[in-house]
Amino acid sequence: MAHELRGEGTPPTIDRLGGMNVHPSPMIEIRGVTKRFGAFTAVDNVSLVIRTGEFLTLLGPSGCGKTTLLRLLAGFETPDEGSVLLDGQDVTHLPPYRRSVNQVFQSYALFPHLSVRANVGFGLRMQSVPAAEADGRIVEALTMVSLADQADKMPHQLSGGQRQRVALARAIVCRPKVLLLDEPLSALDAKLRYAMQLELKHLQRKLGLTFVFVTHDQEEALAMSDRIAVINAGRIEQVGGAMEIYHKPRTAFAADFIGQANLLNASIIARNGATARVRLPDGLELTISSTALPAGAMSALLSIRPEKVCISKQRLDTENLFEARIEEETFQGATDSLQLVTDQGTRLHALVANESAMQEAFHEGDRVWCGLHLDDLVIVQAE
Amino acid sequence: MVLWLLAFVVAPALILLVYSFCERDEVGGVIFTFSLENFRRVLDPVYLRIFARSMGYAGLTTLICVVAGYPAAYFISRAEPRRRHQLLLLVMVPFWTSFLIRTYAWITILKQEGLLNGLLLSFNVVSEPLSLLYTPTAVIIGLVYAYLPFMILPIYGSAEKLDQSLIEAAHDLGAGPLRAFSSVIIPLTLPGIAAGTLLVFVPAIGMFAITDLMGGAKVPMIGNVIQNQFLQARDWPFGAALGVVFMLLFAVTYALLQRRGNRLTG
Numbered sequence: 032m033a034h035e036l037r038g039e040g041t042p043p044t045i046d047r048l049g050g051m052n053v054h055p056s057p058m059i060e061i062r063g064v065t066k067r068f069g070a071f072t073a074v075d076n077v078s079l080v081i082r083t084g085e086f087l088t089l090l091g092p093s094g095c096g097k098t099t100l101l102r103l104l105a106g107f108e109t110p111d112e113g114s115v116l117l118d119g120q121d122v123t124h125l126p127p128y129r130r131s132v133n134q135v136f137q138s139y140a141l142f143p144h145l146s147v148r149a150n151v152g153f154g155l156r157m158q159s160v161p162a163a164e165a166d167g168r169i170v171e172a173l174t175m176v177s178l179a180d181q182a183d184k185m186p187h188q189l190s191g192g193q194r195q196r197v198a199l200a201r202a203i204v205c206r207p208k209v210l211l212l213d214e215p216l217s218a219l220d221a222k223l224r225y226a227m228q229l230e231l232k233h234l235q236r237k238l239g240l241t242f243v244f245v246t247h248d249q250e251e252a253l254a255m256s257d258r259i260a261v262i263n264a265g266r267i268e269q270v271g272g273a274m275e276i277y278h279k280p281r282t283a284f285a286a287d288f289i290g291q292a293n294l295l296n297a298s299i300i301a302r303n304g305a306t307a308r309v310r311l312p313d314g315l316e317l318t319i320s321s322t323a324l325p326a327g328a329m330s331a332l333l334s335i336r337p338e339k340v341c342i343s344k345q346r347l348d349t350e351n352l353f354e355a356r357i358e359e360e361t362f363q364g365a366t367d368s369l370q371l372v373t374d375q376g377t378r379l380h381a382l383v384a385n386e387s388a389m390q391e392a393f394h395e396g397d398r399v400w401c402g403l404h405l406d407d408l409v410i411v412q413a414e
Numbered sequence: 415m416v417l418w419l420l421a422f423v424v425a426p427a428l429i430l431l432v433y434s435f436c437e438r439d440e441v442g443g444v445i446f447t448f449s450l451e452n453f454r455r456v457l458d459p460v461y462l463r464i465f466a467r468s469m470g471y472a473g474l475t476t477l478i479c480v481v482a483g484y485p486a487a488y489f490i491s492r493a494e495p496r497r498r499h500q501l502l503l504l505v506m507v508p509f510w511t512s513f514l515i516r517t518y519a520w521i522t523i524l525k526q527e528g529l530l531n532g533l534l535l536s537f538n539v540v541s542e543p544l545s546l547l548y549t550p551t552a553v554i555i556g557l558v559y560a561y562l563p564f565m566i567l568p569i570y571g572s573a574e575k576l577d578q579s580l581i582e583a584a585h586d587l588g589a590g591p592l593r594a595f596s597s598v599i600i601p602l603t604l605p606g607i608a609a610g611t612l613l614v615f616v617p618a619i620g621m622f623a624i625t626d627l628m629g630g631a632k633v634p635m636i637g638n639v640i641q642n643q644f645l646q647a648r649d650w651p652f653g654a655a656l657g658v659v660f661m662l663l664f665a666v667t668y669a670l671l672q673r674r675g676n677r678l679t680g
Contacts, residue, residue: 105586126585128588132586134586137579140577140583142598144602153597156597157593
């Protein structure tokens with residue numbers, strides 16, 4: 032999917048985001064930043080505005096450039112092109128120790144030779160904060176992550192989750208303008224990770240701090256973020272709120288990477304006011320909403336979420352009704368995952384909620400009616 | 415392993431200990447008695463001065479090795495993995511040549527009409543050749559040259575394990591290069607420095623070949639004195655007594671360093 036999109040040439044720009052930006056002063060402005068490592072372009076002409084006090088997530092697969100982007104914000108890397116503004120000040124060439132941002136590292140990077148207290152106090156010591164004030168702030172930060180009673184332990188005496196909190200306390204105690212988080216939850220087990228997701232979100236609201244969070248976990252991104260920047264191959268594919276990204280993906284990559292999606296290639300055969308008639312390669316004809324369809328477009332890539340595919344043994348009363356056969360059925364607990372094949376041979380993935388036990392259970396080989404609502408067929412690409 | 419230690423470490427040390435309480439006869443044989451005479455002689459100011467001098471030379475050698483070896487070791491540890499191995503090989507290449515041959519090479523470099531003086535003269539840095547060989551400077555040069563790899567390798571060992579993200583975290587928290595160095599890099603590579611110090615300081619006290627060859631036997635070290643007692647003076651018991659005191663010094667130094675190392679890493 033990713034490489035097909037490369038040539039598209041319409042990366043989201045600052046203008047589009049600028050229009051949505053209601054806050055008078057953005058905390059971070061990334062302007063046309065490019066970073067190369069040898070022949071490899073890790074970050075490719077990225078522009079992004081991060082608002083003051085928002086929780087923004089950089090989401091993408093490994094190697095997509097999200098961590099490099101974060102390192103550019105922290106100052107560990109210097110861009111080859113473009114500039115980075117922090118609270119209105121150009122920090123492009125400022126070293127990390129002169130930037131009012133702090134990072135929570137993926138490996139936590141706690142100093143093994145220092146106690147929890149000394150780790151948290153490290154930044155304050157570097158800023159020459161008076162000892163009395165520093166002590167108070169250290170206790171305050173440790174209390175915030177519920178570790179005040181562990182202050183005199185060494186990092187190796189703590190559990191993974193506790194170390195994670197120390198790393199968090201160490202970063203927020205400096206009162207940075209922006210907190211950068213590099214996959215901080217990836218080393219925790221599922222339960223702890225979920226608890227920390229909530230805790231991080233609460234902490235962010237409480238402090239009113241701008242968070243830039245890097246993750247490859249789309250569920251984490253959807254659960255925590257005010258806005259998500261979907262990154263692929265060094266470029267931003269889409270920026271928006273969780274709902275917007277999920278329901279209105281703007282590129283095939285965004286549709287496919289976040290949640291699951293059926294991607295359908297369609298050619299436009301007729302337009303009729305607010306709707307258009309399209310045909311799939313196998314001949315199946317569908318009606319879609321044409322409001323997002325550019326004038327003169329000949330073909331479109333459509334996306335529909337598996338849970339939006341309506342399935343019934345009875346004839347349904349929806350648009351785009353057709354018959355299909357269940358090729359494979361997988362029981363997943365809360366849902367039933369169905370692989371469908373239409374009479375024309377189109378494959379569709381559907382998720383059906385298991386509402387009441389065994390009622391209208393679907394089986395492999397069953398013939399069913401499928402319906403696709405107009406609004407659930409999202410145009411992710413059109414030419 | 416235990417047998418090996420018994421045969422080659424414990425037994426010789428015991429023999430040395432026994433000899434140190436004996437007396438020497440007219441022709442250099444050993445008379446088995448119990449006497450503290452040898453230890454009384456060891457405490458003679460002449461020998462104490464030699465002990466002190468040996469420790470001074472070894473201390474200076476260690477200091478120079480730390481100052482010169484640390485940047486080298488750190489640089490190697492931060493290089494690309496492939497380049498790292500090449501650089502490490504370069505550190506170890508001198509070991510492929512006999513130690514004596516390398517010392518003689520230094521003599522040709524440092525002597526009156528040697529390589530260094532030739533260069534200095536031809537570039538008009540000096541108007542007449544420097545007398546470098548057979549001076550304390552030459553001894554220090556020889557000692558530093560001989561022991562530098564023993565400092566570089568252990569420091570490299572601990573620097574290589576130093577996680578880059580710890581240095582980044584220090585920078586991130588407002589530490590400039592110097593502060594990051596003094597408060598993160600140095601403390602975390604201290605075990606390497608301690609090991610290197612031990613590997614350089616202790617053998618450098620007892621070194622006699624370099625002091626003989628490059629110092630012209632003009633500034634005797636404790637190693638030279640012991641060697642002389644056994645070979646020239648044929649006073650084995652006194653040589654043994656010097657050796658026992660010397661070993662005790664080793665042990666004390668080692669214990670002190672070890673305690674310090676434990677406190678810092680524990």
